[in-house]
Amino acid sequence: MTAADASVFEMDQQEQAIPAVEFRDVSFSFADEKVLDRLSFKVMKGEIKIILSGSGGGKSTILKLILGFLKPDEGQVLIEDEDITNYDESQLKHVHDKIGMVFQEGGLFDSLSVYDNVAYRLHEEDVPEEDVEREVRLLLRFVGLENDMDKLPSELSGGMQKRAGIARAIVGNPKIVLFDEPTGALDPPTAATISELIIRLRDLENVTSILVTHEMDTVKYITSAYAVINEKGEVTVEEEGDNFCLSNTKILMLREGRVIFSGTDEEFVQSEDPYIQKFISGTEMEASQMTQ
Secondary structure, eight states: OOHHHHHHHHHHHHHHTSOSEEEEEEEEEETTEEEEEEEEEEEOTTOEEEEEOSTTSSHHHHHHHHHTSSOOSEEEEEETTEEOTTOOHHHHHHHHTTEEEEOTTOOOOTTSOHHHHHHHHHHHTTOOHHHHHHHHHHHHHHTTOGGGTTSOGGGSOHHHHHHHHHHHHTTTOOSEEEEESTTTTOOHHHHHHHHHHHHHHHHHHOOEEEEEOOOHHHHHHHHHEEEEEOTTSOEEEEEOTTSOOOOOEEEEEEETTEEEEEEOHHHHHTOOOHHHHHHHHHTTOOHHHHTO
């Protein structure tokens, strides 16, 4: 390795060490109800952070704070080491260019085709249509909807709408993607398909994801599966089984606006915290199933 190569490598390592998202002692209240209480956490680049809590536990509030739609009462929100806490709408523009959002209900425009939904951001930025078509086709191929690009959202199943929402979220190659209940209300095979797309973004594109969910089957799959490219150049998602899998995925558990757990899925299911065990069993997922 030359001195120049070593210098570039060191710069890459330093860049990778900067958190994609960081909360520093963030507090937020609705009226007199404290939703987040001095919340601190980091999400590293290329990592999936799964945020769990009971209903009304502040999960969606965290996503809105990251996007700057809400402002904390106290503390700081940083995106790639940039403090966005007090940014106004114009200052947030370049921040939003780094972030994709997959909404719980899909968030598609009903009157636009799948193609135009995915192309919406590019059209707003006056990108030449030739470039738009190239990127949109690539993204729709990635989510398995290339043959459905002319359909309206009403003509799609719930799972197809979620996949279209993911394609729209990652247009423009954002480095951070936020998922609000991405597998909610989906049947198990469709939920697995959505989970595989999230895994592929992590393992093949080094995308940082924050995933809000209460679906323990989704947690189990995403923390125990990985994407690989086989000898034919095809992308497959495999469960770890007997293979060693160092999944770049962590779990953050909140209770009353505070962190009560931060770590791996193995540590999560082995936790002796009664609230965590009640949460796991309440979602009909026993610890033994999570660690199979």
